[in-house]
Amino acid sequence: MNRATPLSAPEPAAQAPSFTTLRRLLGYRLRRATTLIQSDLAETLKPFELRMITFTALVLIRDNPGLSQSQLAAAMDVERPNLVVIVDELETRGLIARDRLPTDRRTYALTVTEAGEGLCAEAVGAVEGHEARLLDGLSEADRRTVEAALALIHRNAKG
Amino acid sequence: MNRATPLSAPEPAAQAPSFTTLRRLLGYRLRRATTLIQSDLAETLKPFELRMITFTALVLIRDNPGLSQSQLAAAMDVERPNLVVIVDELETRGLIARDRLPTDRRTYALTVTEAGEGLCAEAVGAVEGHEARLLDGLSEADRRTVEAALALIHRNAKG
């Protein structure tokens, strides 16, 4: 790349491309930021051998002991068939337990094991650290403004 | 579901699950909002038979006439092999043109056709409408706060 060439040569687009249209779209910026956060989050969760989706499932089971797989799938907005492998993975690792309900032997009651409780607490701590790192410099007031904006988007999307 | 049962029965998790831990994470809310926006955006682009990724490519080619496929792939953060099908689709529809560079016959110079220019303008207008709808009620000051927060995340992720 001949960066010394000073003239506006007929050679097209030698310089960095322009994002003028895309940069005006908040949705574009939001998606970029989300991608960045998720890739940082994936790194944060790697030591725990958790992916974002298994982390979410583990947290929801801990916060809602006895949850069924259907309820968990609905809460995570994941199709039931896809949740099976997630729950399988957590169970195989001994992080959660699947117990049949005596009152309805079709459904499982999901709970975290002692190991799952421990790993969940550690992982949540690490994720809070990752967020603190990425949001370092954001005031509490600004943080609330961002949260309010995100809530507004949800309300506007519903109608 | 016997919602009339008033006692705290041993039946687990009959009520709506708790999101207390996840809701404290800004990344979780950000991802949810982004998902919502993207699904609304997909609907907005459907009449133009554009997906988010083909829309992005079309806009970048219009804003940067003569861009090469490698440059476009880098700008979009997409692997070169995956960009081929995107560019194929736009070319087949007559929205862009691929012209060999006389100075380097390996590379294509990408430009929008007249039809591509027209569709791009319409689609950008529709996307701006979609954003205005979703962000209705957000003040200019709040919007700038959100943009500043997203820029902060990018800076913090770099270091």
Added chain:
DNA sequence: TATTGTTATACTCTATAACTATA
């Protein structure tokens, strides 16, 4: 030897249909 665009391929995520066992 390096680069542009391409093909083939694999891996992850997600979505749907159909099965089983229970109710």
Added chain:
DNA sequence: TATAGTTATAGAGTATAACAATA
């Protein structure tokens, strides 16, 4: 008959290796 969980499968989206043409 309806529901919980499961299996199989298909479709996106994304990533890597290797090739032909050109530099």
